[in-house]
Amino acid sequence: MAREFEIIGREPLSDGFLKLNRYRLARVAPGRQAPTLVDRECIDGLGAAAVLPYDPVSGCIVLVEQMRVGALGSVPGGLLLEPPGGVIEAGCSGAATARREAWEEAGCRIGAMTPIGVCRPSPGFSDESVALYCGETRVAGVARFGGDPREGEWTRVLVWDLERAIRGLGREPLTPATLIIAVQWLALNRHRVRDLWAASAGEPA
Numbered sequence: 001m002a003r004e005f006e007i008i009g010r011e012p013l014s015d016g017f018l019k020l021n022r023y024r025l026a027r028v029a030p031g032r033q034a035p036t037l038v039d040r041e042c043i044d045g046l047g048a049a050a051v052l053p054y055d056p057v058s059g060c061i062v063l064v065e066q067m068r069v070g071a072l073g074s075v076p077g078g079l080l081l082e083p084p085g086g087v088i089e090a091g092c093s094g095a096a097t098a099r100r101e102a103w104e105e106a107g108c109r110i111g112a113m114t115p116i117g118v119c120r121p122s123p124g125f126s127d128e129s130v131a132l133y134c135g136e137t138r139v140a141g142v143a144r145f146g147g148d149p150r151e152g153e154w155t156r157v158l159v160w161d162l163e164r165a166i167r168g169l170g171r172e173p174l175t176p177a178t179l180i181i182a183v184q185w186l187a188l189n190r191h192r193v194r195d196l197w198a199a200s201a202g203e204p205a
Contacts, residue, residue: 004028005038019044046128050085051098052116052182053108053137056194059162060139061186064105064146064155065173074172081158081173083182084108085130094131102135106157107143110135112197116185121177132182134189136197162186 009024020043026035053062063081072078086101088094095113102108116132139159147153165183168174174183186193 006035008037013041018046041125043126043128046126047088048085048128049088049094049097049101049131049133050083050178050182051102051110051113051133051135052083052179052186053102053106053110053135053139053142054162054186054190054193055137055139056190056197058139060159061162061165061183062102062106062108062137062139062142063158063160063165063179065158066105066147066153066155068176079173080176082176082179083132084155085178088131095133098131098133098135102137104148105146105153105155107141107146108137108157109141110137112136112200114189114193114196116182119177119181130178132178132185134182134186134193136193162190 005025005027007023008026011022013022014020020041022039022041025038025040027038028035055061062084064084065079065081067078068080069078071080084098084102084105086097086104088097098113099110102110113133113135116134118129118131120129122128142159143157145154145156147155162183165174166187169180169183174180
């Protein structure tokens with residue numbers, strides 16, 4: 001099917017922490033000769049990865065609590081619970097990014113890792129895509145706090161029973177899309193990943 005929209009112009013609006021552009025789009029509707037012009041703003045350049053650390057022995061997952069500015073108006077302190085994750089830097093893979101962020105944000109070493117998939121949290125105004133993984137860990141050695149203060153990042157590390165997380169999904173602070181997707185995936189696949197990791201004899205590095 002022919003593309004209905006075509007980019008005919010781009011105007012940079014902000015080049016700060018986020019890169020915001022305004023796009024002028026031409027839409028050719030069936031039965032019309034003249035295109036309709038549409039303007040849309042988009043936050044660009046957001047490729048990220050996140051991993052849900054899971055301990056198959058204890059049945060627990062590792063989450064990080066951190067402030068999210070978009071939640072400040074509706075959640076006390078803007079504090080949400082998420083899987084560790086971050087931006088994929090040039091030359092780095094999604095899997096390597098996920099391992100790095102698990103260590104940086106939660107002091108959590110990841111052994112075997114299984115891809116969950118890729119999600120687009122807000123395609124209406126952002127090109128962000130997040131590569132999601134589930135990773136084997138042992139919760140006994142995780143940190144209490146993490147993050148990189150140089151990036152204005154401070155995280156509190158929490159160990160939750162998977163069943164508790166499943167029951168709380170969709171209620172604050174368990175509302176980030178990456179968390180909901182990853183926990184639901186693990187709820188459906190926990191037995192499969194246990195067998196998979198056992199067969200590969202994966203041990204946290």
